[in-house]
Amino acid sequence: MAKEFITNSEEETGEIASRLAGLISRPAVLTLEGDLGAGKTVFSRNFARSLGVEGPVSSPTFTIVQEYELESGVLYHMDLYRIGDDDEAISFGIDEYLDRKDAVCLIEWSSRLQWLLPDEVFSISIEHVSETQRKIILSDNLCELM
Ligand SMILES: Nc1ncnc2c1ncn2[C@@H]1O[C@H](COP(=O)(O)OP(=O)(O)OP(=O)(O)O)[C@@H](O)[C@H]1O
Numbered sequence: 187m188a189k190e191f192i193t194n195s196e197e198e199t200g201e202i203a204s205r206l207a208g209l210i211s212r213p214a215v216l217t218l219e220g221d222l223g224a225g226k227t228v229f230s231r232n233f234a235r236s237l238g239v240e241g242p243v244s245s246p247t248f249t250i251v252q253e254y255e256l257e258s259g260v261l262y263h264m265d266l267y268r269i270g271d272d273d274e275a276i277s278f279g280i281d282e283y284l285d286r287k288d289a290v291c292l293i294e295w296s297s298r299l300q301w302l303l304p305d306e307v308f309s310i311s312i313e314h315v316s317e318t319q320r321k322i323i324l325s326d327n328l329c330e331l332m
Pocket residue numbers: 193194195196197198199220221222223224225226227228229245317318319320
């Protein structure tokens with residue numbers, strides 16, 4: 187069964203993201219789901235920080251993919267919200283990103299391209315509980331790492 191955590195603040199959601207970043211090995215593909223304002227960007231920023239990314243981190247809604255060089259390897263942060271169709275996905279090179287053996291791919295709105303994803307995907311879903319609380323749902327394979 188997937189595991190659920192309730193967080194009571196942005197910081198607590200960030201802590202989960204940081205912890206997961208420290209546990210994941212490469213290559214890895216993580217999907218991140220959640221409504222507007224759920225905390226996807228909060229999660230992504232803390233996740234990236236813990237992988238060693240400095241400077242601003244925001245979801246690449248218009249550019250679709252943001253690449254961050256890591257000390258070893260690379261983080262691809264993708265936001266597929268604006269992807270029109272399969273051709274567009276192929277043309278921005280998603281296969282290459284997914285194929286890189288030293289990459290962590292963190293993908294928002296991944297359901298648009300589900301068919302392109304590898305079998306082993308880690309999934310994170312964030313749901314609103316109240317103004318300051320969120321439910322973080324982690325897939326089994328992520329829980330096993332914790
Ligand atoms: N427990 C919590 N966890 C995460 N964020 C929280 C929590 N409680 C309140 N917040 C607030 O919710 C907001 C989450 O915003 P964020 O930009 O991360 O959402 P998003 O999922 O990226 O939305 P969008 O789809 O619009 O980009 C922030 O303002 C944050 O401070």
